[in-house]
Amino acid sequence: xxxxxxxxxxxxxxxxxxxxxxxxxxxxxxxxxxxxxxxxxxxxxxxxxxxxxxxxxxxxxxxxxxxxxxxxxxxxxxxxxxxxxxxxxxxxxxxxxxxxxxxxxxxxxxxxxxxxxxxxxxxxxxxxxxxxxxxxxxxxxxxxxxxxxxxxxxxxxxxxxxxxxxxxxxxxxxxxxxxxxxxxxxxxxxxxxxxxxxxxxxxxxxxxxxxxxxxxxxxxxxxxxxxxxxxxxxxxxxxxxxxxxxxxxxxxxxxxxxxxxxxxxxxxxxxxxxxxxxxxxxxxxxxxxxxxxxxxxxxxxxxxxxxxxxxxxxxxxxxxxxxxxxxxxxxxxxxxxxxxxxxxxxxxxxxxxxxxxxxxxxxxxxxxxxxxxxxxxxxxxxxxxxxxxxxxxxxxxxxxxxxxxxxxxxxxxxxxxxxxxxxxxxxxxxxxxxxxxxxxxxxxxxxxxxxxxxxxxxxxxxxxxxxxxxxxxxxxxxxxxxxxxxxxxxxx
Amino acid sequence: xxxxxxxxxxxxxxxxxxxxxxxxxxxxxxxxxxxxxxxxxxxxxxxxxxxxxxxxxxxxxxxxxxxxxxxxxxxxxxxxxxxxxxxxxxxxxxxxxxxxxxxxxxxxxxxxxxxxxxxxxxxxxxxxxxxxxxxxxxxxxxxxxxxxxxxxxxxxxxxxxxxxxxxxxxxxxxxxxxxxxxxxxxxxxxxxxxxxxxxxxxxxxxxxxxxxxxxxxxxxxxxxxxxxxxxxxxxxxxxxxxxxxxxxxxxxxxxxxxxxxxxxxxxxxxxxxxxxxxxxxxxxxxxxxxxxxxxxxxxxxxxxxxxxxxxxxxxxxxxxxxxxxxxxxxxxxxxxxxxxxxxxxxxxxxxxxxxxxxxxxxxxxxxxxxxxxxxxxxxxxxxxxxxxxxxxxxxxxxxxxxxxxxxxxxxxxxxxxxxxxxxxxxxxxxxxxxxxxxxxxxxxxxxxxxxxxxxxxxxxxxxxxxxxxxxxxxxxxxxxxxx
Numbered sequence: 001x002x003x004x005x006x007x008x009x010x011x012x013x014x015x016x017x018x019x020x021x022x023x024x025x026x027x028x029x030x031x032x033x034x035x036x037x038x039x040x041x042x043x044x045x046x047x048x049x050x051x052x053x054x055x056x057x058x059x060x061x062x063x064x065x066x067x068x069x070x071x072x073x074x075x076x077x078x079x080x081x082x083x084x085x086x087x088x089x090x091x092x093x094x095x096x097x098x099x100x101x102x103x104x105x106x107x108x109x110x111x112x113x114x115x116x117x118x119x120x121x122x123x124x125x126x127x128x129x130x131x132x133x134x135x136x137x138x139x140x141x142x143x144x145x146x147x148x149x150x151x152x153x154x155x156x157x158x159x160x161x162x163x164x165x166x167x168x169x170x171x172x173x174x175x176x177x178x179x180x181x182x183x184x185x186x187x188x189x190x191x192x193x194x195x196x197x198x199x200x201x202x203x204x205x206x207x208x209x210x211x212x213x214x215x216x217x218x219x220x221x222x223x224x225x226x227x228x229x230x231x232x233x234x235x236x237x238x239x240x241x242x243x244x245x246x247x248x249x250x251x252x253x254x255x256x257x258x259x260x261x262x263x264x265x266x267x268x269x270x271x272x273x274x275x276x277x278x279x280x281x282x283x284x285x286x287x288x289x290x291x292x293x294x295x296x297x298x299x300x301x302x303x304x305x306x307x308x309x310x311x312x313x314x315x316x317x318x319x320x321x322x323x324x325x326x327x328x329x330x331x332x333x334x335x336x337x338x339x340x341x342x343x344x345x346x347x348x349x350x351x352x353x354x355x356x357x358x359x360x361x362x363x364x365x366x367x368x369x370x371x372x373x374x375x376x377x378x379x380x381x382x383x384x385x386x387x388x389x390x391x392x393x394x395x396x397x398x399x400x401x402x403x404x405x406x407x408x409x410x411x412x413x414x415x416x417x418x419x420x421x422x423x424x425x426x427x428x429x430x431x432x433x434x435x436x437x438x439x440x441x442x443x444x445x446x447x448x449x450x451x452x453x454x455x456x457x458x459x460x461x462x463x464x465x466x467x468x469x470x471x472x473x474x475x476x477x478x479x480x481x482x483x484x485x486x487x488x489x490x491x492x
Numbered sequence: 493x494x495x496x497x498x499x500x501x502x503x504x505x506x507x508x509x510x511x512x513x514x515x516x517x518x519x520x521x522x523x524x525x526x527x528x529x530x531x532x533x534x535x536x537x538x539x540x541x542x543x544x545x546x547x548x549x550x551x552x553x554x555x556x557x558x559x560x561x562x563x564x565x566x567x568x569x570x571x572x573x574x575x576x577x578x579x580x581x582x583x584x585x586x587x588x589x590x591x592x593x594x595x596x597x598x599x600x601x602x603x604x605x606x607x608x609x610x611x612x613x614x615x616x617x618x619x620x621x622x623x624x625x626x627x628x629x630x631x632x633x634x635x636x637x638x639x640x641x642x643x644x645x646x647x648x649x650x651x652x653x654x655x656x657x658x659x660x661x662x663x664x665x666x667x668x669x670x671x672x673x674x675x676x677x678x679x680x681x682x683x684x685x686x687x688x689x690x691x692x693x694x695x696x697x698x699x700x701x702x703x704x705x706x707x708x709x710x711x712x713x714x715x716x717x718x719x720x721x722x723x724x725x726x727x728x729x730x731x732x733x734x735x736x737x738x739x740x741x742x743x744x745x746x747x748x749x750x751x752x753x754x755x756x757x758x759x760x761x762x763x764x765x766x767x768x769x770x771x772x773x774x775x776x777x778x779x780x781x782x783x784x785x786x787x788x789x790x791x792x793x794x795x796x797x798x799x800x801x802x803x804x805x806x807x808x809x810x811x812x813x814x815x816x817x818x819x820x821x822x823x824x825x826x827x828x829x830x831x832x833x834x835x836x837x838x839x840x841x842x843x844x845x846x847x848x849x850x851x852x853x854x855x856x857x858x859x860x861x862x863x864x865x866x867x868x869x870x871x872x873x874x875x876x877x878x879x880x881x882x883x884x885x886x887x888x889x890x891x892x893x894x895x896x897x898x899x900x901x902x903x904x905x906x907x908x909x910x911x912x913x914x915x916x917x918x919x920x921x922x923x924x925x926x927x928x929x930x931x932x933x934x935x936x937x938x939x940x941x942x943x944x945x946x947x948x949x950x951x952x953x954x955x956x957x958x959x960x961x962x963x964x965x966x967x968x969x970x971x972x973x974x975x
Contacts, residue, residue: 086538099537106531108538205538212768240540241770319768322570325581326535330634342632346574369572369763378765 007032008168008492009485012077012225015171019066019076026066026076030059030120033078035492037122037169043489044145046154046164048083049091050123058120065118074232075118080170082161083124084131085111085216086205090121094207095139096129098327098334098353108205109237110174110216117232122170126160129355130324131181131209133157134427137418138357146189147486148452152411155185155427161219162189166486172220172229176206178213179312180406180431183443186219187406187455190445190484192472193219194226195431197462198438199244201230202237208323210316211242213435222482223444223472227251230465246463254466255473259293262471265300265399270430276409282447282454283405286475290403293474300399302391307384308433309425314368314381315436320358321365327353360421389437396461401471404430406443406455434459442468445481453484493731494695497723498703499658500650502687503665504643505675506619507550513618513642514541514584521681525635529621533640535579540769547642548773550674551591551616552783554644557668557790558611560595565774566616568767573760576634577621585645587764589772590615592644597668598792599660600810609661610649619643638682650689650700655719659712662686667791667814677815685710688719691736692726701726702736706743706750718743721750794819802832811840817854821861828865831872838868842885858889867895880904880956908959910966913950916958917966920949921974932975943967 007029010018018024034052041047055078062076086092086104088111093099107115114121128138136144136159144159146152147167154163158175162185165173175182177195186193194217201216208214218229231252236245266287271280291297329335329349336348354362368377395402407427417424434441439459446456456475460468476482512519515532532539555562567589570582592614598606619641624633646665652658666684669675676683691703706722709715721743726736738756743749789797791813798809812822818839825835843864847857867884870876876884876899887898899905907913921928924946931942943964950963 092537094537102537104536104538106536203538204540207537208769210768239542241542242768318765321763322572322580322582322765325572325574326537326579328574328576328581330576331534331579332536342576366572366763369765371761371763374763374765 008036008171010171011222012074012171012220012228015077016073016228026059026062026120027056029076030055030078030122032492033122033170036490037164039490039492040167040488041164041169043150044147044163044167044169045142046126046144046160046167046169047080047123048093048095048126048141048160051090051121054090055120055122062118062120072117073228074114076120077171078120078122079114079229080122080125080161080164080173081111081114082127082158082173082175084127084176084207085174086207087111087121087124090124092124092207093140094130095127095141096354096358097140100140100334102333104205106205109202109239110206110233113232113235114174119232125158125164125173128157128159128181129358130207130320131157131176131178131214132320132357132361134180134184134424135412135414135418136160136185137414138355140355143414146411146452148190149411152413152452153188155188155407155411157181157185158193158219159185162186162191162193165189165191165219165221168485168488172218172225174216174229174233175219176209176214176216177431177435178209178215178316179435180428182217182219183406183431183441183455183457184427186443187445187457188411188453190448190453190481190486191219191221192223192226192442192444192482193217194230194442194465194468195434195440196230196234196465197244197440198435199242200440200463200465201233202235202240202243204237204239208319210319211323212319213312213316215435223442223469223476224252224255226442227255227469227473230469244463249466251466251469254470257470259290259295259471259474262290262295262401263399264290264295264297265395265402266297267300267302267305267395267402267404269302269305270404274408274426274429275405276449278449279405279407279409279454282449283403283456286446286456287403289475289479290471293478295471298399300395300402302388302395302402302433304384304387304391305429305433308388308436309429311381311384311388312428312432312436313364313425314377315385317361317365318368318378318381319365321362321369324354324358324362329353357421385436388433392433392437392439392459392461400460400467402459404457406430406457410449410452410454430457438462440465440468442472444472444475445484446475446479447481448484453481495692495727496695497653498650498691498693498700499652499654499719500689500703501646501648501652501658501661502689502705503646503648503662504619504685504687505554505646505665505669506683507547507642507644507674508676509544509546509550509642511544511546512640513544513547513616515640517640519641521678523637525624525633525637527637529636529639533579533636535581541584541767543770543773544642547616548591548775549783550642550672551614551644552775552780553672553674553787554614554646554669555592555595556780556784556787557672558592558595558597560611560614561593562775562780563589563591563593564776564780565589565772566591567772568616568770569764570767572763575620575623576632577623577636577639579621579636579639583618583620584767584770585617586615591773597661597664599657599664601656601660607651607657609651609657612647612649614644614646617643617645650691655716655723658688658719659716662712662715663814664791671788671791671814671816673788673816679710679712682710686715688715688722690719690722690726692723692730702738704736704739704741706741707753709743711745714743714745717745717748718750721748725750788816798832802826802836804832804836808836808840812836821854824861825865825868828862829868829872831868834868834871835865838864842882846885846889859885863888863894870895870899874906874908874959875899876904876906877956877960880906883956904957906959907954907957908962910962913958913962913966914970916950916953917946917963917970920946920953921970924949928971928974931971943971946971
């Protein structure tokens with residue numbers, strides 16, 4: 001192990017080894033990250049809540065467990081959780097005024113899994129309100145700034161998780177992805193983000209945006225770290241009826257498999273109008289790299305790609321319109337002052353408690369489901385969803401992995417798209433279809449343009465995260481894009 | 493004009509599962525408010541529903557009992573509306589793919605005829621909580637104990653044409669779900685609630701009139717009265733030149749009046765869509781057949797068996813077979829005493845009347861089947877008369893004693909000894925010179941009627957313990973000697 005590498009630059013694998021070799025303790029490691037958060041996060045705003053006291057206690061417990069031997073791999077390693085995962089006794093806001101006072105009496109399954117593995121929680125990361133957004137400008141707690149360019153967005157909705165990992169404020173973070181909310185901010189922040197297969201990670205305690213699309217996953221600096229994180233996150237949970245009861249492999253085992261002969265498909269629809277040429281060029285470079293590594297490249301077609309954005313913006317808001325009905329000011333969360341009757345209580349609590357984008361999606365969703373419009377919108381969108389899935393089924397008859405850009409452009413400036421919802425929605429054009437089809441996808445850094453990172457996306461068939469992580473890890477063994485870090489002004 | 497009425501029912505039946513349909517919270521009735529509502533029932537953020545298999549099994553049992561198709565794949569939908577006792581802001585229910593398809597049920601009418609009522613479908617759904625509008629000084633209290641209790645909603649076709657048929661159907665459903673053991677049948681606790689769709693039309697017209705829905709009736713008597721009231725209201729309205737509005741109405745049993753709750757125009761757009769938190773539920777043939785194998789004897793089969801095996805009248809058989817507890821009681825008494833007819837008479841007569849006046853349920857009867865059978869045995873073997881038996885019954889009702897103990901302790905054993913009875917008869921004849929004279933001078937065909945006086949005197953003298961048949965025989969013999 002190289003002593004010159006700072007703690008915050010080390011991967012999970014290195015940190016885990018370092019803890020076992022007693023180069024440092026979990027308490028030291030945890031304090032190091034807490035200090036960095038304290039020093040640096042005022043410029044990024046990537047955390048909503050920092051749980052310093054609890055983190056130090058958890059680190060002490062982890063140190064004892066490490067000393068006793070037999071501790072799990074992530075024991076003692078600090079991680080950050082997106083503020084969409086319920087944490088017992090710790091405010092879980094979903095970045096909404098509506099839940100600014102909400103302290104859950106239970107943990108999300110994902111949070112429990114990390115606690116059981118001995119990981120230390122640093123805090124809760126910022127996000128777009130209720131995971132609705134692609135820029136993190138929709139947070140009640142203010143936008144997160146991209147560590148590579150603080151005048152630009154980090155992407156969303158998991159902007160806080162991506163920015164905190166990019167800025168080395170956390171070695172890894174949890175996140176969720178409904179239409180690209182892990183992969184798009186990972187791309188914009190130059191980190192690795194994995195959206196697993198729908199049903200791979202329990203949604204219990206993960207606050208719902210669009211239930212049939214939401215899926216939790218990790219944001220890390222490397223594919224290997226993503227494998228370690230997924231080992232902890234994945235697994236059957238009978239509390240989530242949509243969770244699949246399928247054995248969880250050790251995702252680190254297959255990382256070093258050869259990708260000689262791996263069949264990679266390049267969808268022509270991902271390289272058309274709207275794609276920033278610099279992104280296109282970086283992705284072309286990645287394709288060449290894969291060819292060099294022995295992969296077999298071919299062009300494929302996903303003909304319904306263009307329809308996936310409109311279909312998503314019917315289905316997701318429709319589900320959200322029902323999922324968010326529980327925030328009514330009656331049992332918990334925000335309640336307006338002095339309601340004069342029930343109607344007033346509902347209207348003002350929701351009117352004052354939700355931000356504009358959330359209201360927009362609730363209205364769109366309620367409209368799409370209303371009598372007389374259901375067939376034209378919701379049913380039609382579900383038909384498109386099946387066509388999108390069919391596109392992938394066809395493609396996977398011929399290729400193992402589909403490769404393309406994660407986003408059409410690099411991180412954009414604050415305010416650039418926030419007044420134009422349609423432009424903002426097109427940010428997710430390459431990521432949304434994997435959610436509609438329930439497929440796993442990973443974004444990893446593959447270059448940069450004008451100092452901003454570019455993300456490469458790999459998508460594979462359901463429950464083949466091993467293949468994705470293997471292909472991503474092999475890429476990272478031969479390239480150094482993932483090792484680039486934004487300028488660091490910290491003293492620690 | 494002659495009018496005819498068309499009635500259809502929607503019946504909410506609370507399933508007697510131990511826990512809720514999508515959570516592990518208890519469904520027991522009567523707990524302190526909000527003590528049986530877990531994070532899922534409270535719709536806390538991030539919680540998810542997990543289906544309760546028992547609820548599905550109960551729904552399938554119902555479906556099999558009405559000879560309905562069971563959907564091998566059924567889907568849950570969300571019905572969206574805001575109300576404080578609906579924590580998620582939507583009810584999880586089934587719209588297009590209910591678990592139980594079309595079936596039918598036969599009802600018996602007082603005319604002796606039977607009629608088949610078709611059932612459109614039955615679906616599974618969750619109950620809402622309760623809003624408490626009293627005792628909170630201008631505010632409402634919310635009790636979420638009931639939220640998430642499993643229900644099946646049974647929807648009939650509009651096959652009933654008067655309140656008798658509707659009530660017969662409702663009672664039949666009650667008997668069926670109680671017999672199946674899928675519902676506790678406690679109407680007063682809201683375990684069964686009826687929505688009645690009513691329309692009227694000129695006799696002979698095929699087109700249906702505009703219907704109204706009277707919601708949430710929870711007793712057969714209220715249902716009968718509410719139907720009568722609504723039919724009268726609609727006919728009066730039309731005869732006065734008005735038209736019936738499609739609307740939902742509420743019946744106030746205390747005032748025997750109904751009022752409009754909301755019109756069709758004011759009805760919610762529920763924005764139904766498939767619930768993305770629940771996958772379609774799939775049952776294979778084997779599962780359904782395994783459930784079929786667990787079905788208990790159904791009331792109709794039991795009724796037929798009572799007629800066949802015990803030679804009961806169809807009225808007695810119908811009454812005793814309808815309720816599982818009652819039929820079990822009846823069969824236990826019959827087995828112990830060996831006389832189904834006497835058992836039926838005593839259960840439907842004395843026992844039922846005593847339970848009613850004490851406002852007790854059969855389960856809490858002070859007199860169990862064994863003790864009642866003991867009483868009937870003494871009637872059968874002539875130890876006591878039917879009249880004395882009623883006295884014995886009353887003492888048994890208020891004590892733990894067996895029939896034999898009561899008879900012994902009170903000295904109520906019937907006197908059948910002819911010597912003893914002959915002495916009593918002689919005394920009565922000797923003390924009734926006038927009546928004896930009348931008897932002698934009367935026409936022969938009038939004499940049997942006049943016997944009553946003497947029998948009465950003897951029963952009185954014996955404190956009711958004289959064996960009436962023996963008394964009769966001795967009396968005739970002695971009086972005839974005087975002729």
